[in-house]
Amino acid sequence: MDTSQTTTMPAVASDSFADTARAGLPPRAGLAELQAREITAWFGDRKVLDRVSLTMPAGGITALIGPSGCGKSTFLRILNRMHELVPSAQLAGEVLLDGEDIYDPSRRLIDARRAIGMVFQKPNPFPAMSIRENVLAGLRLTGTKASRSDKDALVESCLISAGLWNEVKDRLDAPGGGLSGGQQQRLCIARSLAVKPRVLLMDEPCSALDPTSTRVIEETMVELAREVTIVIVTHNMQQAARVSDTCAFFLASHGTPGVIVEHGETRAMFEHPQDQRTADYVHGRFG
Ligand SMILES: Nc1ncnc2c1ncn2[C@@H]1O[C@H](COP(=O)(O)OP(=O)(O)OP(=O)(O)O)[C@@H](O)[C@H]1O
Numbered sequence: 001m002d003t004s005q006t007t008t009m010p011a012v013a014s015d016s017f018a019d020t021a022r023a024g025l026p027p028r029a030g031l032a033e034l035q036a037r038e039i040t041a042w043f044g045d046r047k048v049l050d051r052v053s054l055t056m057p058a059g060g061i062t063a064l065i066g067p068s069g070c071g072k073s074t075f076l077r078i079l080n081r082m083h084e085l086v087p088s089a090q091l092a093g094e095v096l097l098d099g100e101d102i103y104d105p106s107r108r109l110i111d112a113r114r115a116i117g118m119v120f121q122k123p124n125p126f127p128a129m130s131i132r133e134n135v136l137a138g139l140r141l142t143g144t145k146a147s148r149s150d151k152d153a154l155v156e157s158c159l160i161s162a163g164l165w166n167e168v169k170d171r172l173d174a175p176g177g178g179l180s181g182g183q184q185q186r187l188c189i190a191r192s193l194a195v196k197p198r199v200l201l202m203d204e205p206c207s208a209l210d211p212t213s214t215r216v217i218e219e220t221m222v223e224l225a226r227e228v229t230i231v232i233v234t235h236n237m238q239q240a241a242r243v244s245d246t247c248a249f250f251l252a253s254h255g256t257p258g259v260i261v262e263h264g265e266t267r268a269m270f271e272h273p274q275d276q277r278t279a280d281y282v283h284g285r286f287g
């Protein structure tokens, strides 16, 4: 293996504030590990993922990286049972949340979705609904009942966790659509948190945002990882290096199904990748 070129990597790993922010903090009790075992996925008869296994540690941030079309979003959707919404979609393998298979037929779909929340690329608050109602929207969908004071406390704590409280506390009844893009994304994070998920999946959550909003979301993620396990898809290598503890590099070469070429501790993957394809990708030589 040629590792001579890996030294040209920009100093992204040393820019990591994930380490600094969490240094010395033990993971909170109740944090859940997510484990994918031998995941194979199809759309119709086209196989798009082939026996992908990955452990996403409790209370950590795992980054999924790789070129367009290699199956990162498909893998993420499999992690909270959204893949099955596509009529032609099929799946083999297991997803274990703290050792329990979320696809077990005796388990309810709603429980998997509540435990494993999702934030999308494009912020998607309900634009006409107030900020407060946006945060509470998930409760209605999952049929959770709460008193007015419980709701107030929940709105405040979720907005604090999502790093948005100070900016909106005086206008909770204003429409969610009136916020900036970065604020809307944090509102969506707050909405996801309201149902108390154990895992938060984020599919390119900053790709539609400016650098300042991106930075705020990254800092929010690092804080949130004390409460929930986070899995983020990103095309931004600096972002992966800044926020994630572990990383998985997906690749689907020449029309073959996506596989994980390499995974492990983020710093090691960026500074000493074991596979030449990983080195080429993290150095921006393709993809
Ligand atoms: N609903 C769908 N129906 C059919 N094929 C799909 C569907 N969604 C994704 N695919 C195919 O599955 C493969 C993986 O797509 P996926 O969106 O998971 O890639 P990705 O790694 O997230 O890409 P990007 O970085 O561009 O978001 C692609 O070949 C894509 O065309």
Ligand SMILES: [Mg+2]
Pocket (backbone or CB within 6 Å): 072, 073, 074, 203, 233
């Ligand atoms: Mg995608």
